[in-house]
Amino acid sequence: MENQEKTSVDPKVERINMKMIYRSILEALNLEKGIFYTIYEFGLRPGKAAYEYLYRDRTKLIHPLRFLVIVVTLATIATLSFLTQEDFIQAFTQGISSTADPQVLENLTPEQRSFMDLYSNNITVLNLKFFNVFLMISVPIAAIVTLLVYGRKQYNIAEHLVINAFIYSNSTVIYLLLTPLFFLLPYSTVSVWYLIGSLIYYTFGCYQIFPPKGWKAILRSFLAFMLQGLLVFMFMFIASLSIAMIMALNDYKLEM
Numbered sequence: 001m002e003n004q005e006k007t008s009v010d011p012k013v014e015r016i017n018m019k020m021i022y023r024s025i026l027e028a029l030n031l032e033k034g035i036f037y038t039i040y041e042f043g044l045r046p047g048k049a050a051y052e053y054l055y056r057d058r059t060k061l062i063h064p065l066r067f068l069v070i071v072v073t074l075a076t077i078a079t080l081s082f083l084t085q086e087d088f089i090q091a092f093t094q095g096i097s098s099t100a101d102p103q104v105l106e107n108l109t110p111e112q113r114s115f116m117d118l119y120s121n122n123i124t125v126l127n128l129k130f131f132n133v134f135l136m137i138s139v140p141i142a143a144i145v146t147l148l149v150y151g152r153k154q155y156n157i158a159e160h161l162v163i164n165a166f167i168y169s170n171s172t173v174i175y176l177l178l179t180p181l182f183f184l185l186p187y188s189t190v191s192v193w194y195l196i197g198s199l200i201y202y203t204f205g206c207y208q209i210f211p212p213k214g215w216k217a218i219l220r221s222f223l224a225f226m227l228q229g230l231l232v233f234m235f236m237f238i239a240s241l242s243i244a245m246i247m248a249l250n251d252y253k254l255e256m
Contacts, residue, residue: 035070038062042170043201047208050163054155064165071172072135075179082182135172138232139164145228149220150210167205171198199225 038061041049053061062070143160155163174197181190199222206221207213 034060035062035067038067038166039170039173042166042205043173045208046167046170046205050166050209053166054159054162064162064169067169068136068139068165068172071169071176075135075172075175078176078179082179134232134236135168137235138228139168141231141235142168142224142228145231146206146210146224149224149227150206154211163209167202167209170205171201174198174201 038049041052041061049061053064140161142164143157146164147155147157147160175194178190178194178197181193202225203218203221206224207217210217210221
């Protein structure tokens with residue numbers, strides 16, 4: 001009886017095949033319903049797309065959290081694929097060299113140089129390994145900023161989170177499109193291009209989504225971008241530098 005139960009097949013259960021696996025992947029990523037449609041709509045008509053999702057129909061657009069997780073994961077994979085640890089260390093050391101007094105750097109003792117090398121390694125590995133975490137944390141910070149800048153008159157805090165999840169996801173798509181350039185251009189150059197692209201898109205998105213319109217609204221959108229960018233940078237800067245400093249002080253070297 002037991003052997004018969006093991007060998008019997010329920011005709012109602014679909015047999016697993018490659019077509020079924022492919023369909024399951026599409027359903028899991030929501031590709032059939034709207035990830036590309038969402039990128040298109042929030043790229044060209046963010047105001048209309050946001051209103052559609054919040055108040056009318058949520059079946060055409062991908063869920064904002066799922067959208068964010070997918071693009072952040074892809075961005076992390078692309079970063080680790082196109083960039084090396086040495087690229088980040090070089091960019092970081094160049095940043096230190098441009099701001100610090102050259103004479104001070106020249107007078108560092110071997111122990112101090114060893115500490116700086118360890119510190120540079122740790123902060124680089126932290127930013128590479130937790131790149132996705134920093135991007136995800138940026139969304140609630142941006143939501144708080146837009147809530148402060150635009151108020152609660154039309155959108156509550158949860159709706160601000162949804163809006164910023166969509167905007168940040170599409171900004172990350174811009175980053176994804178630029179990542180192949182890491183093969184041709186320095187990390188700092190591509191980063192500047194991404195900053196310009198995200199500034200234009202974020203300002204455009206906020207202008208389209210948040211009323212009222214006019215030149216003051218453009219300035220307010222620009223203010224929102226600068227403020228959230230500053231707060232995100234401060235959080236990432238303080239968090240990564242503090243952790244890297246503590247580990248370097250304890251002679252602990254992070255590995256990829």
